Amino acid sequence: MEYGPTASSSTATAQAWLDHHSRSLGLFINGKFVLPANRQSRSLVDSKGDTVCSTVCAIEDDVLQCATSSVSGFKSWSGLNCRQRAKVLLRLADVLGQHAACVSELCSLFEVQCSPASVVRLLQYYSSWAQLRDTLLAGWTPLGVVHVVCSDECSLYCIMAKVLPALAMGNSVIIVPGHNAAPSTLLLAQLFIAAGLPAGALNIITGSDIGAKVAQNPSISYVTYSGNKQDGVNLCKATAGFGVPVSVSASIGATCPFIIFDTADIDSAVDGVIEAAFKKKKEVHWVLLVQESVVNNVVARLKLRMTGMKSVPLASGARVLVDAVVQAAQQEGATLIHPCEPVSSDALYPPTVICGAAPSSPCVVSPAPGPLLPLMTFRVNSEAVTVGNHSPHGMAASIWTEDLTLALETAKSLFVGCVWVNSHSFSDPCMPVSGHKDSGTCTDGGQEGLYHFLRLSSSKMPNPRSSPVSLDYAKFGVAASTIIIPDDSDPACSPKMYQQLVGGKTCKSVSGGSVSVLSADGAKLLGYCPDGSRKDVRNAVEAATKVQSGWVKKSLSARSQLLYSLAKSLEAKKKDFVACLCAQTSVSAEAAGSEVELSVTRLSDWAALCDKMHGGSLPVPHSGTALSLADPLGVIGIVLPDRSPLLSAVTLLGAAIATGNAVIMVPSQKYPLPTLMLIQALQCSALPPGLVSIITGSKDQLTVALANHSVIKGIWYWGSAEGCQYLQDTCSSPLKTLVCQGDDGEEGEWARCDLAFLERQWRRAVQWKSVWLPTA
Structure with a gap:
């Protein structure tokens, strides 16, 4: 059964909000929009490439103003009791419901994945923890000012999944959102204030490479990052020596195994892999692992299911990378499944399954940003686990089998933070997910994720802030040991x-x-x-x-x-x-x-x-x-x-x-x-x-x-x-x-x-x- 046509969407409400701000979005500091003079700006374009609005590029003075506001906001917000903080978060859920259309349209306009309903679920979940913090988390207290940094590819949901637990525990928050997510994040900040959040408890600052400058401010108690790994690595290096703890959720660009066993419902599994690999916006790269005994059946259904699928848009400059990994796979003996031959346009490429890819192939090790799905085979269950764990990433995996014992054994053996059985891409804030291997050092969701934003009540502030020392990393720890001359004068x-x-x-x-x-x-x-x-x-x-x-x-x-x-x-x-x-x-x-x-x-x-x-x-x-x-x-x-x-x-x-x-x-x-x-x-x-x-x-x-x-x-x-x-x-x-x-x-x-x-x-x-x- 094919999917029906999507309904045409309107962005009138979002356009009206942007017009209200003269299409020049400033910073959000101390509960209001601030548009400082003499600042550079960055343009935002919609999916058609048309310039829609601009955001401010903050400088050091803006960072200082933002940090001062957050310190004051922390005193006000943490001074409320648990019930009062919970009421603010619940009130925001109601306010968000009234303005859901504007939030949804802004996300759609700038291709930022997030539904208002998912943010409402976050608010409901973390408002309960705000209410019960002192009861169920006795002995813990908020950190202070939490800095949330996100890369340009991050969705609004990923941002709020960091911000809301920090606020629920009584911290104030400074957000540096991704470029495309900035408008929707600024709108949410405005709704927070309308719901009763004290001024300064949530500040938003925008600009290129501004995240590290905010993190280096001595008022920051904790930094948490979400996005691609390289930006997270750069942030860690930029903050080394400043005495501020940094956690990383490398949620963008990871390679995840999609494993189909011979005990699976093949039709459901193929539908699942088509939706995961080609229908959704790809924040992760999937690798399809199929048991040898059913690979022909799976390939036949993939060919049938992909018939009539249209080419999808590519990011600028991605076509060269896609062609390179496809050619390398074909030279290694791989074959292709796609609904049509690639067109000459650099902007489009058809959904393509690369059958017979090797674990060391570039399409598996360093996947290109395009609609490509490598397919590999395995013989026995242990081999599936070995190949699934071969990736340096450890974000998630999808397992398809009707054998519950096999599903649980495989799930326990995979080094990933989330495993979906006979499904994919399901998430809920009650589920704790840790980045394994190169997918991060942070736990998001559940009670377990709250401890990142808390410290022991009886301890002093964590890691007193310091300034980096002049250090030659190549020479650290290489000093020669002291020579010991034995003294045998008195055996x-x-x-x-x-x-x-x-x-x-x-x-x-x-x-x-x-x-x-x-x-x-x-x-x-x-x-x-x-x-x-x-x-x-x-x-x-x-x-x-x-x-x-x-x-x-x-x-x-x-x-x-x-x-x-x-x-x-x-x-x-x-x-x-x-x-x-x-x-x-x-x-x-x-x-x-x-x-x-x-x-x-x-x-x-x-x-x-x-x-x-x-x-x-x-x-x-x-x-x-x-x-x-x-x-x-x-x-x-x-x-x-x-x-x-x-x-x-x-x-x-x-x-x-x-x-x-x-x-x-x-x-x-x-x-x-x-x-x-x-x-x-x-x-x-x-x-x-x-x-x-x-x-x-x-x-x-x-x-x-x-x-x-x-x-x-x-x-x-x-x-x-x-x-x-x-x-x-x-x-x-x-x-x-x-x-x-x-x-x-x-x-x-x-x-x-x-x-x-x-x-x-x-x-x-x-x-x-x-x-x-x-x-x-």
Whole structure:
């Protein structure tokens, strides 16, 4: 059955709104439109290429005015109680209903995908969280001023999916929208004020490359980005060293697998792939994977279904890229399915399926911006998962099968943030979705996505703002180690030689070097520990990768018992740990004993929480079932602080392995011995060898090794400002989840035992996946 003709659309209401603003849209600051003089402007064109209006290109003075307004707006907005904030968001839903036509027409005029109904659903969902924040999120408080940056391709829905949770939690927001989304975003800001949002709680600033300038302002507490990956990488590099956390949702341009098993309803699957690949505006690129036993059937239906389809418009300059990837695929033996031959016009190209594409083909690895769908085959289920995970992206996947067991097993094995079963492109704000691999470091949606916009109530403001230091990234961490000359004058008093733990075995460094371990006052030589190198890190990662896949498959109760065994091993060596802490850090025996006791308790807490914190079913307002799954990051590098060297180690170690990760730990360079003593407890426990590696040596050198290893998915770092800046710049490509703190963190932080503190550590160690199962 063919689709009927679409109804002709009018843009009269949108045109009238643009006329009201003289077709020159200014900034939205402190609750009103501002059109500063002597500013450059950018023209916006409609789908026909006609100039419709212009937007202002902001400068530094505008950024300062916007930041000042947001600070004031935060005080007003956060000063309201939860019920009052919820009422404003609900009132906006009513106001939006009255002006839905104007919003819809503006989105259509500038080809920005978003329906007012989807924004209303966002408002309804997050107004409920605004109402219940203090009840269900006790122990958390808003960050302050949140900066939302979006690339030019971003839809209005993507913008509001960032803005509304930030507002619901009590933050003020500065938006830098994409170029085409600016008019509709400005209109929504006007509606926010009409609904009762305090002036300054939402500001909008436009212009080229203005997002980084806003992020560098010291008033900004948090930056979140949505759009294509390259702009996100540029933003991360531009903000490195400014002390502001940045999260990235690379929602544009990802490659996603569309998997059809032989147990699928082939007709429904083919209709689904046609709609996903050719009928909708493509924010992602699909790769079709078909089981060999049904590939002929699928190809025949694709040919029939594509008959009569018309050529679609191409972006300017895209035809050359499309022709290049198609020719490369044909040279590799691929065949084409399209309803007509490509016309000579550079502006149009027919929908095309590239059958027999290789996984390494340019049309798969770096797809062109056109109506192309690579088709590959697989024999068995595991091969489908392997090919599906071959992409560097991890945004979403669509699975088609009538076998529910196969669907769930495949969904759990794919490294993506969202899986649709017998459907595609379904979204709802209650579904938490994390970007896996190069698709980002942010969780959007659900309760899990709210924590990006909150901090612990009892903690100070996150990451005190700083200024970048002059840093040569190529030379960071390459300083030669201090040469140690052995002193054999008194063999009886020879200092102890400690060993590190790599791949489940105690060993020396591959480099063969050692570093001195001194007492707290530097007067006494306590021993030598290995001077770890990049090769030690590589060996540790190799071992961790092998064991982590088995560790994550262990039941939660099995992980819990193994953590209890580690706690018992540590407790059995309590006297040794107390003596070590006293000798290394010069704390009193009482303080050392307290830290050891807290460390045993902390491991027991993680053991108890293993099967208590997890995902579950989601209350989607549709016919179907949605599940949220907490996946581990994979391999995590942890660079430990100097303060509380034992307690900080077991706190972070417990959080990481309780959630299914493998860990490579770098002890405090100043106080390494308590962490090295932990090796004995690890070996006495039944934890799998290689799950935890402990490598000593130069903190900067090992940080560089961790940052540049592509397999490591997250780094938790306590160290120098230079180290934080290096990680923020380097870990943007490939993207890694970062936690960067000063050398010691907050006073008394590690001794905290409240649930919110443990929950924060736990959430840093997981990434969320949503699975959608339609029932009708």
